[in-house]
Amino acid sequence: VEASIPEELREAWKKHSATEFKNKDEFERDLVRHIETTLARSMYNCDELAAYSGTALAFRDRLIIEWNKTQQRQTFKDQKRIYYLSLEFLMGRTLDNAMLNVGLKDAARDGLSDLGFQIEDVINQEHDAALGNGGLGRLAACFLDSMATLNYPAWGYGLRYRYGIFKQEIVNGYQVEVPDYWLDNNPWEFPRHEITVDIQFYGNVKKYQDESGKIAHSWEDGEIVQAIAYDVPIPGYGTKTTNNLRLWSSKASSGEFDFQKFNAGEYESAVADQQRAETISAVLYPNDNLEQGKELRLKQQYFWCAASLFDIIRRFKKTKRAWGEFPDQVAIQLNDTHPALAIVELQRILIDKEGLEWDEAWTIVTKTFGYTNHTVLPEALEKWSVPLMQNLLPRHLQIIYDINMFFLQSVEKRFPNDRDILSRVSIIEESHPKMVRMAYLAIIGSHKVNGVAELHSDLLKTTLFKDFVKIYGPDRFTNVTNGITPRRWLHQANPRLSALIAEKLGSYDFLRDLTLLDKLEAFVDDKAFREEWAVIKRENKLRLARHIKATTGYDVNPNALFDVQVKRIHEYKRQQLNIFGVIHRYLSIKAMSAEEKKKVVPRVSIFGGKAAPGYWMAKTIIHLINKVADVVNKDPDVGDLLKVIFIADYNVSKAEIICPASDISEHISTAGTEGSGTSNMKFVLNGGLIIGTCDGANIEITREISEQNIFLFGNLAEDVEELRHRHFYGDFKLDPHLERVFNAIKDNMFGDKADFSALTSSIEDHGDYYLVSDDFNSYITTHEMVDEAFQNKEEWLAKSITSVARMGFFSMDRVTNEYADSIWNVEPLDVTD
Numbered sequence: 001v002e003a004s005i006p007e008e009l010r011e012a013w014k015k016h017s018a019t020e021f022k023n024k025d026e027f028e029r030d031l032v033r034h035i036e037t038t039l040a041r042s043m044y045n046c047d048e049l050a051a052y053s054g055t056a057l058a059f060r061d062r063l064i065i066e067w068n069k070t071q072q073r074q075t076f077k078d079q080k081r082i083y084y085l086s087l088e089f090l091m092g093r094t095l096d097n098a099m100l101n102v103g104l105k106d107a108a109r110d111g112l113s114d115l116g117f118q119i120e121d122v123i124n125q126e127h128d129a130a131l132g133n134g135g136l137g138r139l140a141a142c143f144l145d146s147m148a149t150l151n152y153p154a155w156g157y158g159l160r161y162r163y164g165i166f167k168q169e170i171v172n173g174y175q176v177e178v179p180d181y182w183l184d185n186n187p188w189e190f191p192r193h194e195i196t197v198d199i200q201f202y203g204n205v206k207k208y209q210d211e212s213g214k215i216a217h218s219w220e221d222g223e224i225v226q227a228i229a230y231d232v233p234i235p236g237y238g239t240k241t242t243n244n245l246r247l248w249s250s251k252a253s254s255g256e257f258d259f260q261k262f263n264a265g266e267y268e269s270a271v272a273d274q275q276r277a278e279t280i281s282a283v284l285y286p287n288d289n290l291e292q293g294k295e296l297r298l299k300q301q302y303f304w305c306a307a308s309l310f311d312i313i314r315r316f317k318k319t320k321r322a323w324g325e326f327p328d329q330v331a332i333q334l335n336d337t338h339p340a341l342a343i344v345e346l347q348r349i350l351i352d353k354e355g356l357e358w359d360e361a362w363t364i365v366t367k368t369f370g371y372t373n374h375t376v377l378p379e380a381l382e383k384w385s386v387p388l389m390q391n392l393l394p395r396h397l398q399i400i401y402d403i404n405m406f407f408l409q410s411v412e413k414r415f416p417n418d419r420d421i422l423s424r425v426s427i428i429e430e431s432h433p434k435m436v437r438m439a440y441l442a443i444i445g446s447h448k449v450n451g452v453a454e455l456h457s458d459l460l461k462t463t464l465f466k467d468f469v470k471i472y473g474p475d476r477f478t479n480v481t482n483g484i485t486p487r488r489w490l491h492q493a494n495p496r497l498s499a500l501i502a503e504k505l506g507s508y509d510f511l512r513d514l515t516l517l518d519k520l521e522a523f524v525d526d527k528a529f530r531e532e533w534a535v536i537k538r539e540n541k542l543r544l545a546r547h548i549k550a551t552t553g554y555d556v557n558p559n560a561l562f563d564v565q566v567k568r569i570h571e572y573k574r575q576q577l578n579i580f581g582v583i584h585r586y587l588s589i590k591a592m593s594a595e596e597k598k599k600v601v602p603r604v605s606i607f608g609g610k611a612a613p614g615y616w617m618a619k620t621i622i623h624l625i626n627k628v629a630d631v632v633n634k635d636p637d638v639g640d641l642l643k644v645i646f647i648a649d650y651n652v653s654k655a656e657i658i659c660p661a662s663d664i665s666e667h668i669s670t671a672g673t674e675g676s677g678t679s680n681m682k683f684v685l686n687g688g689l690i691i692g693t694c695d696g697a698n699i700e701i702t703r704e705i706s707e708q709n710i711f712l713f714g715n716l717a718e719d720v721e722e723l724r725h726r727h728f729y730g731d732f733k734l735d736p737h738l739e740r741v742f743n744a745i746k747d748n749m750f751g752d753k754a755d756f757s758a759l760t761s762s763i764e765d766h767g768d769y770y771l772v773s774d775d776f777n778s779y780i781t782t783h784e785m786v787d788e789a790f791q792n793k794e795e796w797l798a799k800s801i802t803s804v805a806r807m808g809f810f811s812m813d814r815v816t817n818e819y820a821d822s823i824w825n826v827e828p829l830d831v832t833d
């Protein structure tokens with residue numbers, strides 16, 4: 001049905017078209033109206049949560065008006081759009097970001113104050129939207145912010161999980177997972193009950209002859225689950241562009257199947273079906289850099305890919321263009337291999353439903369997709385068992401086999417004398433059971449494959465995907481070094497530093513062009529400026545100290561060196577190296593005379609991060625950190641010289657408090673294991689220095705800010721294989737300082753040594769895969785250099801300011817433009833034209 005209002009009636013609409021508040025008074029009017037009507041509250045029962053909801057609704061009105069205009073404009077202009085497919089969007093809070101992007105935070109502050117509320121308290125009522133695990137999910141969220149800010153017509157597509165990443169509680173030093181039910185009181189989503197897609201699972205494939213006598217396939221029977229769209233508006237900073245994030249929620253299809261059951265009196269079983277369908281979008285898998293091969297996860301992947309593609313194709317079809325133009329209208333970016341089934345689904349639709357020839361369809365598919373790889377860790381590379389896929393997606397498995405056959409034929413033609421290459425590059429791994437290698441499918445089905453930092457992209461080309469470089473040539477493989485949005489990670493997290501920079505540079509333009517920060521370098525020697533810089537860091541440390549006091553009960557000295565490592569807990573990220581270093585420091589202090597202690601630079605070692613619920617070694621590391629904290633923090637021999645803090649439930653909104661408060665942060669993965677890392681960038685952009693290995697984006701950070709301004713240590717990626725090999729053949733000697741640390745643990749200094757034996761023996765007895773012992777000496781001596789440098793306050797400040805001035809390269813906007821030019825071939829669109 002045509003839903004458009006006839007021309008002659010449109011004047012009446014226009015007269016009453018919704019308007020946006022533009023100042024404090026109008027904001028107050030909208031806020032009070034929402035509190036009194038939408039929320040059914042009044043001045044007699046308005047708590048901070050209601051004030052939050054009212055404020056959010058007032059800003060939401062604005063966003064949705066701009067969202068509507070943006071969508072109309074983008075549809076009318078009909079340019080190529082970007083579709084970013086990601087199973088994770090780690091958005092964090094929305095209200096503060098919306099206020100800043102729209103540019104009305106001051107109006108809101110004053111308005112709230114008139115009505116009896118403090119804006120900070122109101123902002124703090126919001127629950128994080130934590131639909132992601134770590135860096136991969138946060139990168140997707142930074143993309144959305146940047147694409148809107150740069151006026152790209154772009155949609156995010158994801159799943160609307162009922163439960164995001166779990167909340168972490170620490171009980172007796174152990175991580176306990178608590179479900180995160182985040183949807184109550186979430187004003188930022190719009191259910192689109194009219195936008196639904198039926199998604200098929202299981203069933204079987206029928207071969208038949210079509211009218212022209214051609215062999216065709218149809219996928220029949222099985223079960224149908226319904227996808228319902230929920231839209232989240234994504235405002236850009238300082239622009240009218242408001243893009244869309246569409247999240248799919250699963251529901252039982254209201255088809256005949258159910259009615260038959262109801263009619264047959266099988267009410268309970270009909271409800272069970274309902275629940276089974278809703279399970280698909282119920283929970284985010286809480287693994288970071290790990291794939292478990294569970295059927296429900298594959299269901300999630302197909303459900304989301306199929307719904308998103310149906311939606312994209314429906315939009316394309318409205319333009320009545322020929323299929324050949326599809327890649328000129330649509331760029332789909334695959335955030336890791338999680339959406340790789342979209343490649344197969346598009347091919348299926350084109351050949352089975354739209355009647356295109358295989359080759360014609362496949363050309364369209366490969367021109368449409370780009371694939372971003374985020375890791376070289378083998379345990380993170382997705383493989384799906386063939387029998388599992390055969391059962392769940394029988395037609396897709398056939399198409400994968402066909403894609404593979406055509407691909408292997410072409411490889412065989414090009415390399416007739418290399419028999420081995422075929423089994424090495426086959427999408428199907430000939431194991432028991434056979435497995436579908438999703439990364440290979442993603443490479444073969446895309447026109448560009450990129451890594452996320454230079455070292456990582458080089459490793460992809462020389463190791464994991466080496467054969468594919470030989471087959472396709474080097475042009476299919478590229479690097480786009482990650483970045484972060486300066487809106488959230490500077491302006492929102494560190495408003496005072498942002499204001500100081502704006503004052504020096506004469507405007508906030510650096511938030512749209514971060515390379516302008518280089519003008520700050522002229523002020524490095526400006527005494528008053530340095531002093532203000534130092535004051536802001538101190539206030540940020542005080543803010544974190546208050547959070548630590550409130551959540552752990554511990555007092556920390558704000559003059560101490562704040563040393564922070566916050567990220568997912570993983571052996572490759574080496575929080576164990578850090579806590580062993582802390583124990584080393586503790587033992588050293590314990591052995592000192594009163595005189596020697598006077599020379600010690602006081603430290604607060606701050607940890608935060610979640611372990612995957614089934615990752616025992618990571619949980620052991622958390623346990624050890626908390627046990628060390630218990631002992632160290634109560635030891636009168638140590639006092640203020642050392643404190644150990646574990647901040648529970650690290651998430652985006654906590655990162656916004658933590659990043660601006662660090663003096664030094666740790667990015668200490670075993671060389672060659674971290675794809676990029678993005679918190680390294682967040683810390684440096686907030687005036688913290690970093691200690692790190694030559695890994696991921698640390699290398700490019702060093703290049704930008706210079707070696708003088710970073711503390712690098714440890715073995716290089718090129719030497720890792722050799723060292724592991726040597727350990728394997730028995731050539732392993734535990735570092736003597738680390739031995740002293742292990743002896744303390746084994747003396748039950750931090751509770752029962754048995755609790756930590758898996759951790760120490762992974763190093764002593766099982767090959768030290770992550771080279772903790774090899775890097776230990778270099779690590780602790782580099783920390784001594786950190787202490788030394790921190791005592792020279794002026795030089796430390798100069799390093800801090802210089803580093804921030806040179807961070808322009810790490811803006812997400814640079815990243816977005818690189819993808820747009822080298823992968824998507826899309827142009828921005830000014831929605832006010």
Ligand code: GPU
Binds near residue numbers: 135290452674
């Ligand atoms: N990353 Br694979 C995740 O956060 N989760 C994952 O499952 C995989 C990768 C991270 C990388 O570990 C990190 O180095 C990178 O900066 C980030 O993706 C964004 O590219």
